[in-house]
Amino acid sequence: GDSVTQMEGPVTLSEEAFLTINCTYTATGYPSLFWYVQYPGEGLQLLLKATKADDKGSNKGFEATYRKETTSFHLEKGSVQVSDSAVYFCALGPGAGSYQLTFGKGTKLSVIP
Amino acid sequence: NAGVMQNPRHLVRRRGQEARLRCSPVKGHSHVYWYRQLPEEGLKFMVYLQKENIIDESGMPKERFSAEFPKEGPSILRIQQVVRGDSAAYFCASIRGGAYTGELFFGEGSRLTVL
Numbered sequence: 001g002d003s004v005t006q007m008e009g010p011v012t013l014s015e016e017a018f019l020t021i022n023c024t025y026t027a028t029g030y031p032s033l034f035w036y037v038q039y040p041g042e043g044l045q046l047l048l049k050a051t052k053a054d055d056k057g058s059n060k061g062f063e064a065t066y067r068k069e070t071t072s073f074h075l076e077k078g079s080v081q082v083s084d085s086a087v088y089f090c091a092l093g094p095g096a097g098s099y100q101l102t103f104g105k106g107t108k109l110s111v112i113p
Numbered sequence: 114n115a116g117v118m119q120n121p122r123h124l125v126r127r128r129g130q131e132a133r134l135r136c137s138p139v140k141g142h143s144h145v146y147w148y149r150q151l152p153e154e155g156l157k158f159m160v161y162l163q164k165e166n167i168i169d170e171s172g173m174p175k176e177r178f179s180a181e182f183p184k185e186g187p188s189i190l191r192i193q194q195v196v197r198g199d200s201a202a203y204f205c206a207s208i209r210g211g212a213y214t215g216e217l218f219f220g221e222g223s224r225l226t227v228l
Contacts (some may be wrong), residue, residue, distance in 0.1 A: 004155075034216075043117070043204055043219035044156070089155060099169050101217060103148075105155040 002027045004090050006104035013080055013111050021075040021107045023064075023090035033057075033066050033073040034091040034101065044089060047075075080111045117220035118187075119205050125226045132192040132199070134223040138207030144168075145188045146217060147180055150202040159203075162188060195227045 007022040025033065032051045036044040048057030053068035062077045073090060090104040118137040126132050138145050144163050148156040158172040162182040173180065177195075182188040192199055202224045206217035 036219075041221070043119075043221045044206075044217075045219070046216050049216065099161045100146075100158045100172075102158070103156040105153075 002031070002092060002098075002102045004092055004102055004104035006088075006090050006107050009087075009106070010108040010110060013109070015082055015111055015113050016079045017111075019075070019077040019080045019084075019109070021088055021090075021109070023073045023075065023104060025071050025073065025090070025092050027071075027092055030068070031092045031094070033064070035062070035064055035073070035075050036089040036091060036103075038087045038089065038106070040086070047088070080109070082111045082113055085109055085111045117205055117207050117218050119203075119220035119223050121223060122221065123224050123226070125228060126195050127228050128196055129194050132195050132225055134190040134192075134203050134205075134225070135187040136190070136205030136207075136220060137187040138205070139209075139218050142207035142209050142218070144208045145182050146206040146208075147188075147190050148204045148206065150204060150222070152201070156204065159190075192225075195225070197227045200225055200227045 003026045005024050034049045035047040037047045038044045048059040050057040050066035053066055056065045064073050064075045066073055087106045087108045089106045091101045093101040117139055120135050146161050147159040149159055150156050160173050160180045161169040164182050165184050177193045179191045202222045204219055204222045206219045
């Protein structure tokens with residue numbers, strides 16, 4: 001079945017550091033790919049998405065490119081801020097005949113001043 | 114607030130009691146998901162409902178758990194005879210239906226603690 005593997009956290013960075021959170025997936029067909037963010041005490045919010053190979057999703061300085069050849073969708077940001085501290089979830093789907101998004105386990109990011 | 118509303122935000126139950134979690138979707142949305150988030154784990158799909166219809170319940174435990182989304186009123190996730198392993202955050206998400214873009218609108222979650 002479909003699955004998502006994210007890098008283990010937690011990740012701690014200093015303000016203005018470069019961020020990469022790795023995400024790889026296993027899926028049949030060509031699903032859409034998503035990054036969701038969960039701030040403390042809140043629900044998940046869509047951060048960005050890509051619907052086909054080589055698409056780049058971007059939002060709030062974050063970027064991720066849909067790489068079919070490496071089945072990856074790594075999240076990057078050039079200069080993180082304290083306000084970026086949150087848990088980031090990679091997700092894919094829905095697959096053919098399915099209505100579900102499949103989520104990774106999440107990566108907790110802490111940014112220190 | 115036009116977003117997904119979940120209540121209660123926090124619920125404490127003793128083993129053997131029942132838990133009822135409610136979810137009101139974004140206005141105009143006709144489809145609702147329930148996901149469970151266990152400590153240190155990601156979100157696990159439970160059930161996908163349309164008003165008055167369960168579309169996919171493949172993620173629901175076979176016993177003690179049920180969900181509904183009536184024609185009027187919120188969606189309800191019901192857990193009977195709770196056990197400590199049911200302690201988790203339960204998230205509801207809604208979509209408009211129709212052409213599916215994959216973007217889910219999440220509520221803030223209901224955190225269940227079973228003593």
